[in-house]
Amino acid sequence: MRADAARNRERILVAARDLVAERGPGVPLDEVARHAGVGVATLYRRYPDRTALLEAVVLHCLQLTTQAARRARAEADDPWQALTRYLREALELRVSAVIPAVLGVVDLGGGELERARTDSAEAVEALVDEAHAAGCLAEDVTFADIGTMLVRIARPLLGPLTEETKHALARRHLELFLRALTPEGGAAGSALPEPALTRHDLHDLTEEER
Amino acid sequence: MRADAARNRERILVAARDLVAERGPGVPLDEVARHAGVGVATLYRRYPDRTALLEAVVLHCLQLTTQAARRARAEADDPWQALTRYLREALELRVSAVIPAVLGVVDLGGGELERARTDSAEAVEALVDEAHAAGCLAEDVTFADIGTMLVRIARPLLGPLTEETKHALARRHLELFLRALTPEGGAAGSALPEPALTRHDLHDLTEEER
DNA sequence: ACCAACCGGATGATTTCTCTCCGCTTAGCG
DNA sequence: CGCTAAGCGGAGAGAAATCATCCGGTTGGT
Numbered sequence: 376m377r378a379d380a381a382r383n384r385e386r387i388l389v390a391a392r393d394l395v396a397e398r399g400p401g402v403p404l405d406e407v408a409r410h411a412g413v414g415v416a417t418l419y420r421r422y423p424d425r426t427a428l429l430e431a432v433v434l435h436c437l438q439l440t441t442q443a444a445r446r447a448r449a450e451a452d453d454p455w456q457a458l459t460r461y462l463r464e465a466l467e468l469r470v471s472a473v474i475p476a477v478l479g480v481v482d483l484g485g486g487e488l489e490r491a492r493t494d495s496a497e498a499v500e501a502l503v504d505e506a507h508a509a510g511c512l513a514e515d516v517t518f519a520d521i522g523t524m525l526v527r528i529a530r531p532l533l534g535p536l537t538e539e540t541k542h543a544l545a546r547r548h549l550e551l552f553l554r555a556l557t558p559e560g561g562a563a564g565s566a567l568p569e570p571a572l573t574r575h576d577l578h579d580l581t582e583e584e585r
Numbered sequence: 586m587r588a589d590a591a592r593n594r595e596r597i598l599v600a601a602r603d604l605v606a607e608r609g610p611g612v613p614l615d616e617v618a619r620h621a622g623v624g625v626a627t628l629y630r631r632y633p634d635r636t637a638l639l640e641a642v643v644l645h646c647l648q649l650t651t652q653a654a655r656r657a658r659a660e661a662d663d664p665w666q667a668l669t670r671y672l673r674e675a676l677e678l679r680v681s682a683v684i685p686a687v688l689g690v691v692d693l694g695g696g697e698l699e700r701a702r703t704d705s706a707e708a709v710e711a712l713v714d715e716a717h718a719a720g721c722l723a724e725d726v727t728f729a730d731i732g733t734m735l736v737r738i739a740r741p742l743l744g745p746l747t748e749e750t751k752h753a754l755a756r757r758h759l760e761l762f763l764r765a766l767t768p769e770g771g772a773a774g775s776a777l778p779e780p781a782l783t784r785h786d787l788h789d790l791t792e793e794e795r
Numbered sequence: 796a797c798c799a800a801c802c803g804g805a806t807g808a809t810t811t812c813t814c815t816c817c818g819c820t821t822a823g824c825g
Numbered sequence: 826c827g828c829t830a831a832g833c834g835g836a837g838a839g840a841a842a843t844c845a846t847c848c849g850g851t852t853g854g855t
Contacts, residue, residue, distance in 0.1 A: 377822055377831065398609065399743065403812060414834030419814060475744035516761065524758055527737040533609065534685035535791050543780055548734055550777050551726065555765035567760050570753055581745050587800065587853060613843060624803030629845060 386411040387418055391432045396472035397531045400429060400480040426481055430488060433477045436470040437491040443468065444498035448505070455511040458502045459553055462525060466549050471522070472529040478581060500574050513558050519572035524552055596621040597628055601642045606682035607741045610639060610690040636691055640698060643687045646680040647701040653678065654708035658715070665721040668712045668731075669763055675735060676759050682739040688791060710784050723768050729782035734762055 376384075390411035394402045404425060408418045422428035443464040451457035465471055474492075483489050503521060506512035528548050532541050554560055570576070586594075600621035604612045614635060618628045632638035653674040661667035675681055684702075693699050706728075713731060716722035738758050742751050764770055780786070 379822070380832065383833085404814090405812070408834090415813090416815080416834060417832080420832080424814090475742060478744045513764075519754075520758065520761060523742060523754060524761070526742060527740070527758070530737070530740070530743075532685060532733060532736060533740075534688045537790075540780065540790060543778070544729075544733060544782075547778050547780065548730065548737070550775065551730060551734070551765050552762065553765075553775075554723075554770040555761050555763075557770075560764040560767075560770050565760065565763075568753070568757050570750065570757065572754075580747075580750060589853065590801065593802085614845090615843070618803090625844090626803060626846075627801080630801085634845090 383411070383413050383417055384421060386413060387421065387428075388432060388435055391428055392436065392469060392473050393531075395429070395432065395476055396469050396529070400425075400476050404428070429477050429481050430483075433474055433481065433483070434488055434491055436468065436473050437488070437495045439468050440465055440470045441491070441495040441498045444495070444502055448498070448502055453511070454502070454505040454509040458506045458512065458521075458556075461499065461502055462521070462549060462553070463546075465525060466529055466545060469529055471525045472531070475526055496574050496578070510558060512556055513560055515567050515571065516556055517571050518574045519577045520567075521556070522577070525549075528552060593621070593623050593627055594631060597623060597631065597638075598642055598645055601638055602646065602679060602683050605639070605642060605686050606679050606739070610635075610686050614638070639687045639691050640693075643684055643691065643693070644698055644701055646678065646683050647698070647705045649678050650675055650680045651701070651705040651708045654705070654712055658708070658712055663721070664712070664715040664719040668716045668722065668766075671709065671712055672731070672735060672759060672763070673756075676739055676755060679739055681732070681735045682741070685736055706784050706788070720768060722766055723770055725777050725781065726766055727781050728784045729787045730777075731766070732787070735759075738762060 387407065391402075391407050394407055394410055404418060405415055407428075408415045411418070418428070422431060444461050447457045447461035447464065451460050481488075483492060499522065500518050503512065503518045507514065528545050531538075532544065536544075572580070597617065601612075601617050604617055604620055614628055615625055617638070618625045621628070628638070632641060654671050657667045657671035657674065661670050691698075693702060709732065710728050713722065713728045717724065738755055741748075742754065746754075782790070
């Protein structure tokens, strides 16, 4: 592949990730192309239709999260450090905002995508489980709580703020959220209402709704 | 106004609120009408165009928040109860998800809307200030932090979950978030990164970006 | 029971989005 | 440095979605 082609591929993927995170899976492809600084034809040449593009985006994202989770687990000093490091990295990757957006539109059944999704979820769940086991994560906080709160924090705010402001706020809010995850936080607060979803609950629910 | 007309007005407002919160200010008006269980003509008769509808929605929402905030302040036993009660009510009203979505599209300059917005912000700020003063809210958590986190929590999650599940999760996540707001939570966690925005910062920023 | 206000589906105009064609540019190589 | 094939981007036709209105039928209120 020629160098400029590779560069454009990357740019398209990034632009699509950001725009899908912000505006949902229905963003006009013209706009993705413009935002990526390439012509529409370039986009359509590489990804024949919207589904192909979305699949590529979500696969890319899932691989990055898996990597980040495994690296955090391997390199951090303790389970709490590992978990928080992963969450910070995942926020930068904007990964969490994209996946659920696409989940309702593309069918990741059976193939490479399904596997990538499981890998990613398992890698993250390992972080959560170890933090639980080490007693540095409030007991009643589940995998799904952390995952979906990350989704909420990663999703760009609506309204007329600059991208930088939005992102800076997201980082701040992640730090704020981390305070809620400590065992002390759990002790201070009242009981959490249902549903306390596990990874499998979440998976099953999304399947049913399809 | 005839009884059925009043009923339909309410239904349209509710449908518009929900759909705008979920899909942004560009939702097809046909769909709003369908979701409200009325014909398109009924919608267009009452609100000549999209802007009129959005303005009505946001005005309605702002009035409800203001009320909720004042009531919480007046009736709750202490500043912490007041603040949390307001947040829980505001979540049910789904108010927070709508306002920023509309902010980028309609111009609320000068008129009734601008005033409603100020009223609402002041009422909420009073809750925050009193909680700070009473020492039951972590010092480094600002008005904007609480407001925008409520936006994040109130915005319906993307993806194929049922409405009920999404809303139940939102309630759970609000409770989880409350743990981060206590002074103990603040002491346990690390410092929050910038920007620590006040109400006025937030206001100014949204004006600039227009 | 009357009637005026109101309702809602069908419909044409208009905008928006998708996807392809084609001439120009540029990376990679000898 | 010049060649060449891969790659690029914008214009534009065709399709789809959305807007906004009209009119026959219905219903609430007196």
